[in-house]
Amino acid sequence: MKRAVTILALGLAVVVAADGWVRLAPIDPARFDVDGLAKAPGDHPETGGFQAVRDVSDPPAQMAALDKIIRGTARTKRVAGSADEGYAAYVTRSALWGFPDVTTLWIEGDTLQIRGHLVYGKSDLGVNEARIKGWLDEVGL
Incomplete structure (x- = not known):
């Protein structure tokens, strides 16, 4: 019984540590870079x-409208740029x-x-596509 409790406690500690790492680990700023990523209109x-x-x-006006919608999304934070700069990361x-x-x-x-x-x-399981298409629909694009 004592061994089972110890194993359970260790497992829980690993889950809590992994969750903390995912939530608190810094994101490499290179992930916000868009150089060379521009594509033709479409999905x-x-x-x-x-x-x-x-x-x-x-x-500029349509980016500002989309930026406002994105910033209003739950658990979303702008981390770089602004609509006025013509570039933003979230x-x-x-x-x-x-x-x-x-x-x-x-x-x-x-564009x-x-x-x-x-x-x-x-795999993001289609979450980013659904989120982006939802934002675009909301702004009328």
């Missing part, structure tokens, strides 16, 4: 993420474990580029 699924590109008539964390997803939003010519991708693992 572009990626391994572990998703990128959407929209032709827009007024990129981190959205999952509700249960706090796994981070990085989203970058930027203006490239007459608005938005890319979301996971930080840990290999």
Whole structure:
């Protein structure tokens, strides 16, 4: 019985430590870099993420509207840039474990580029695509 309690306590300690690491570990700023990532208008699924590109008539105004929606999303924080700069990066964390997803939003010519991708693992299970498409629908893009 004592051995089972010890094993259970050690298992719980490992889970708590892993959760703390996922929530508190710094995210490499290179994950916010968008150099060379611009794509043609359309939807572009990626391994572990998703990128959407929209032709827009007024990129700064439409980026500002999208930035406002993104900042209003639960568990999402802007970590770099701003709509005024034409580039912004955000981190959205999952509700249960706090796994981070990085989203970058930027203006490239007459397009608005938005890319979301996971930080840990290999599959985001379509979460970034659903989140990005929801934001775009909400702003009317």
